[in-house]
Amino acid sequence: MGPQVLVFLIRFLFLFLLLSWPAVVATSSTFPIAKPHCKDKCGNISVPYPFGFGDKDCYRDESFRVNCNSTFNPPKLSILDETVVQELSFQGQLRVFLGVITDCYTKSGQQTDTSFNDATFFGFNQMGNTFTFSNTENKFTALGCDTKAYIVDSNGKNFKSECGMTCNNKSDVINGSCTGIGCCQTSIPKGYDSYDLTLRSYKNHTLVYDYNPCSYAFLVDKNWYNFSISDLLDFTRNVDEYGFSQVPVVLDWAVDNKSCEVAKKDQATYGCGKNSYCVESKNSHGYICSCSHGYEGNPYLPDGCQDINECKDPKENTCGSINCINLPGSYNCSCPLGYHGDAKKDGTGCIPTTQNPNQVIQDTVGVGLGFLFLVISILLVLWALQKRKKNKLKQKFFRQNGGFLLKQQISSCEGLDEAAKIFTAEELRQASNNYAQSQILGRGGYGTVYKGVLPNHRTVAIKKSRKVDENQIEQFINEVVILSQINHRNVVKLLGCCLETEVPILVYEFVTNKTLFHHIHGEGCNSLISWDNRLRIATETSEALAYLHSAASPPIIHRDVKSANILLDDNYTAKVSDFGASRLVPLDRTQISTLVQGTLGYLDPEYLRSSQLTEKSDVYSFGVVLVELLTGKKALYSDGSGRQTNLAVHFVTSVEEGKVWEILDNQIVTEGCREKLQVVLELAERCLRLKGEERPTMKEVAMELQGLRRDQTQPWVALNPEEGERLLGELALPHHNTVEYNSLTDEALMSLDGGR
Known part of the structure; x- marks a missing residue:
């Protein structure tokens, strides 16, 4: 037997052991993001659970219910008060469109457009405090050369930020720069779910009207907006059906407003599925879920996080696809024949062995036999555990059905041992050919009767009764004892019973000529x-x-x-x-x-x-x-x-x-x-x-x-x-x-x- 053959056998045994492990290997293209039978897209926007629309089972609760309006082309996805959603992610963020407030004047200084320019409210606090404005992804932004703008927490949490700007000449404004001349940006605190915007003017834009007739204020995704001088003349973006401009804003969301420690104590409401872990929300409200290392998918679905096959992704493993073996949540590498070491180390992991060929063969055979012994041992342990479980279940049913009481009755009645035999479940299963349909003699209100043949070749009728009321076990046992003693030629003889099953089984003499x-x-x-x-x-x-x-x-x-x-x-x-x-x-x-x-x-x-x-x-x-x-x-x-x-x-x-x-x-x-x-x-x-x-x-x-x-x-x-x-x-x-x-x-x- 050559070394290559031995290596093949070792790998075969190792793969056999791995296949017995209940792991699910998937690629990113097969990961489900919504519950079965629920839609996972509205137009071209993906809708991952816990968000959803349609049946109540498709979303976690009302705060995660979205609306997909197919009358628009493409369909429009919205949440809560018709707030338009641009993007949803199960990584704890979503992008929505929120309004831009404006303050416009004529050349003579008369106001012409005051759309939402006085303490305008934007908020999601009515959603149970699981949605907050991202302090890392958003910036409060004001545009104008005669502008003062305020952003204030609407819940009175003592937060206020201001942008005030004047610029006498258009040439002072720098294109792409938002540092206080024509454009001002400032950060917002962490954990806020609502705010008010206020917009004012110093000179009613009379001095800058030619290039800046209006002021604008808005909260916006910092990666989306890039200031342009032309915005001072007209800032119009994503106009909705009412004619108002809108900009994208990033929200942080949590699956619940509890901490991970508290959430894990109530498994009935805990939001994380298998192969995932709980993460405190980075915006201080509640927690989110993330797939464990080596798994990908939607962690909020019961089986959403699925094992990835690192062996098929060269970025994930360092040993190449030939020597790579995928494991649940991980992978393993094996060195080629004649090498040893850590195969996961790129380049220097596997080093040549100095052993002679005979020693290699001996080691290979030893490893193979070791794996074979391991497989056999696992199978034997599983078999023993299964047998022990069945025996415990039989003992439970025997006790539940009054088996010990019947034994006590038998021992106290002289000559009753033969009259009331206690059969084992296995005896009756074999006698009835595993309760085959072909053995059924009849069905009634109190059970199903099967034809059976005992080991002594005696033909019997085996009746699987309906469940006995546990409160009347003593009466049931008394009836079995008394009926088993009846020996009248015109009464069907009760031969015994089996109490090792969930419902008692009675064994009668077999009568040949029907009813x-x-x-x-x-x-x-x-x-x-x-x-x-x-x-x-x-x-x-x-x-x-x-x-x-x-x-x-x-x-x-x-x-x-x-x-x-x-x-x-x-x-x-x-x-x-x-x-x-x-x-x-x-x-x-x-x-x-x-x-x-x-x-x-x-x-x-x-x-x-x-x-x-x-x-x-x-x-x-x-x-x-x-x-x-x-x-x-x-x-x-x-x-x-x-x-x-x-x-x-x-x-x-x-x-x-x-x-x-x-x-x-x-x-x-x-x-x-x-x-x-x-x-x-x-x-x-x-x-x-x-x-x-x-x-x-x-x-x-x-x-x-x-x-x-x-x-x-x-x-x-x-x-x-x-x-x-x-x-x-x-x-x-x-x-x-x-x-x-x-x-x-x-x-x-x-x-x-x-x-x-």
Whole structure:
């Protein structure tokens, strides 16, 4: 490997390291001067921020608002009281046109023109004291050979300056000289934002009329005005639309009238952007901003100061473009192969090395490996910091979502470790293929459900919930603990949760055959579920709700019973799901005051009116599901005229009018026994009564449907009162050390040990 190749590798590694640094390299032609989407020119005058016109966001405040009048050609830029602006700069100065005051006479000594000749005011103090007349760039100037002129501070700051001149002959006046004969100039103090001009005559110009009929006084940019003898006869400059002469005056401006020390304490109003620094205004009012060394641009924009590429400007670097490497705010130079030293020193910086070639190669390899080690070390540190940040965020969410409370509950409940597993965020991310869109099973009011496969090949449903109210974390954890203990064949099993994310994630068993809503109303389904299956689904759903109301401890009100929350497996076995709106009922209460939640069409009218949630609210919602099974219609459906019809109201009205058989699904009428259908219709009507006290309990509903199914599958067995009482008693499990009862197999399945 030759030395040239090694040098190339070193430079490549060094450039790689530099490219990882978030520096922005720009040339002066690309520097923005105005905010995005704001105009930066009025005619041929540049308008840098904090100045601007148009939207309020384009200028810092009203004192920096300018007006661009496009009716003039070229357009006229003005500030405040139509003061015409000639030039704006973000270096803290601007040039405006201000008036010239005159005092003119006839040959006989009569005044002919007294334009602004008596205490004429010029000022910008109404702009918040951020604009002052530059004491270094302006001169107070008076013209005339019979003249006395005064400039006085209009705010009474004890400043007055005077020019008085007489000259008997025109030959006494020197062209280009403004030292007191025909032309007088004097300086103004620092920090003044307003002044008065006064102009008078000694002899009414009668002695000098032929070459000087008028006196003139004005403040002017010293670099603009050069006295000429002809000005004594007629001084007319930059005449405005009213016929008055104007001259350019330099103003110093500050972004705010605070000192740098005070301004930096309030970052919300601090005017300097990145890569800039604060400078006290040279005219004693406030501060201005300047780009840091190695940066150029508008320092008042958030990202206005941008890195310049010194390597492309021979005036900025001394090492030439070949060996120059640009850095943020600076640059670096490297000596050619065989040389060493300070490459930034012109001429004598790089000196020949006395080392032998082998030593050069060794040094080169060492430097290259050093850079490579540095790059790898930086990447490892960044990776470790990122991982640490993620772990801290996970711990924060775990604590915020009640993770420690859940662990405490698990450790205090015997046998709960397996029932309420706490999953990691990474486990569920991998199980759901990073929550891919293709894995979405459905969306609801309480979150999005994804299909996932755990490492043990078990298929699950992963529900990303909406954000949990931090004030109700304890209740949320209690619900997770209790729901995870439910082991009813007709309730979707909660397997565990993940609390390492901003919103909790719940993991349920996966049910394969979509929802009851899909099979009744879904596209292509056409309500093809048989009467036997419909009756069985209704029975299993009622058993699950009766279990939640009567056997769980504490009791659970589902609060969102609907066909979309009843899942079906391949055998059409019903599984009640989605407990996002469920509430736990204290053992000493029968109703709960709560904000109304649920789905329109299924909501209990009494609950909607009173906000008092009871078990009978679930009975009403189940009644709507029962009518869906009977009619094949949605809870809210279109009646053909474009209006929505409430199925529950329509059903009750049809019962009262004796027309209920007309709205039943034809398949039900064909397959079902009329006597049993009549019993189910009457049961549905009782579930949908407006007063909750007139509705049956879910145990009574379940018992009645069980009797119909038993009578249907074993028609030779009659459901006598004693049998009914026995079934009812079996559903009414005790609140502690309860067991789950499967009414179809007449078997006790599992002890819940005080859970549900």
